[in-house]
Amino acid sequence: MVEGYIMRKILHPGPVAPERVAAVSGSPVRLRFTLEPGCAVDEAITKGFEEAGCMGGFVFLQGGRFEPFKYVIPAASPDALHAAWYSATFEPEGAVEIVRAGAIVGFRDGKRFIHCHGIWDTAEGPRMGHMLARDTKIVDPIEVTGIGMKDAAFQAIPDAETNFTLFEPVTAPGGQAGAGGQRTLIAKVRPNEDVSVAIESICSMHGIQAANVFGIGSLNEVHFVGGSFVKSYATEVLIRRGTVARVDGQPRARLEIDVVDMDGRIFSGEILRGDNPVCVTFELVIEAIEQDAGPA
Incomplete structure (x- = not known):
């Protein structure tokens, strides 16, 4: 991205939640x-x-x-x-x-x-x-x-920021987040966070260097690798292929998506890291995979 670039934002009616991502691990x-x-x-x-x-x-x-x-x-x-x-x-x-x-x-x-x-x-x-x-x-x-997941779930909870009832990852009753060193996460990303960077942040917090990523959500416009752009502040998105790999010692996300805009037009492709902010929410399952410990 161009130095000093400010990513677009969408204004929701409620107070901005201090935690911009949430994730729990399970079996x-x-x-x-x-x-x-x-x-x-x-x-x-x-x-x-x-x-x-x-x-x-x-x-x-x-x-x-x-x-x-x-x-x-x-x-x-x-x-x-x-x-x-x-x-x-x-x-x-x-x-x-x-x-x-x-x-x-x-x-x-x-x-x-x-x-x-x-x-x-x-x-x-x-x-x-x-x-x-x-x-x-x-x-x-x-x-x-x-x-x-046997001991983690998505629970629909009223969300003050967006005024929607949205899925939140929670540990199921009787479960223990991260019990047994489990490396599969259920997660969500809140509005105005770049989805790729947010996934990388979640992986870093949980010590994951490589993963498969599954999920759905909404983005505020979509910027694809190669320069094409979806001009729609509200979209519906499916991750058709998502991965995280270790690059220069850090997790780096790569997402290929399908997306529909407010006119019903469909677009597909790899999205540009750093310029695809969430509109309302993005819900994810992040499956850690083994990766060679040698140089990236």
């Missing part, structure tokens, strides 16, 4: 299970997590057919209570197939809650947004994969 479980036909997506994912004994985590979806399928895209807020909002609900005609999607799994109001962003094929062509998992039903069986 990871590799997941692979089938979403059964006739079930809503949230019901089917809940069943898979419960059978695996997992509290929270991330799952990746690809393929299958869904009908009805409902989703929203980012939109301007209708009032001053929020900095951004959601569009009216879209419900494409006929069955919809998922190209790729990612879901953060947690709890809200005492029940399992699924926060899912992705790209899907509709009769009108590819679309992207925030799936309404409770209102979307499975037509064909679909196998999903992911990472679950």
Whole structure:
């Protein structure tokens, strides 16, 4: 970035929280299970997590057919209570197939809650947004994969800064954050923090030099490597491939994403480190991997 450059910011209605990132570690479980036909997506994912004994985590979806399928895209807020909002609900005609999607799994109001962003094929062509998992039903069986956590979870909590109810990483009752030296984290990044730099900060705090990164969230405009730019202060984002590697002795994040803007346009590519601030929130699962201890 150019020296002296000030990254853009979005103004939320509430007081700025002093802690800009949050993360807890737990006991990871590799997941692979089938979403059964006739079930809503949230019901089917809940069943898979419960059978695996997992509290929270991330799952990746690809393929299958869904009908009805409902989703929203980012939109301007209708009032001053929020900095951004959601569009009216879209419900494409006929069955919809998922190209790729990612879901953060947690709890809200005492029940399992699924926060899912992705790209899907509709009769009108590819679309992207925030799936309404409770209102979307499975037509064909679909196998999903992911990472679950036995003793850590995402808990939806009212957030004074944004005036939304947002996922916060928490240690599950009876669990101990970092117990047994676990190296998989669930994490979140707050508004106006560069997502790549924030991931690096989280990794540094937890002694992680290399990792796979999974997650979804929102960015305030998007600046890609190579110079292309998404001019939309509210977006929905899926990390399609995220990694952290040791560079000059420090963790360095590299993120390839899919993103939809407020006009429903879809963009994909590697984002520029240092110029992609979070709009509302970004939710992450960071899976540490072994790396050679030799020179970077």
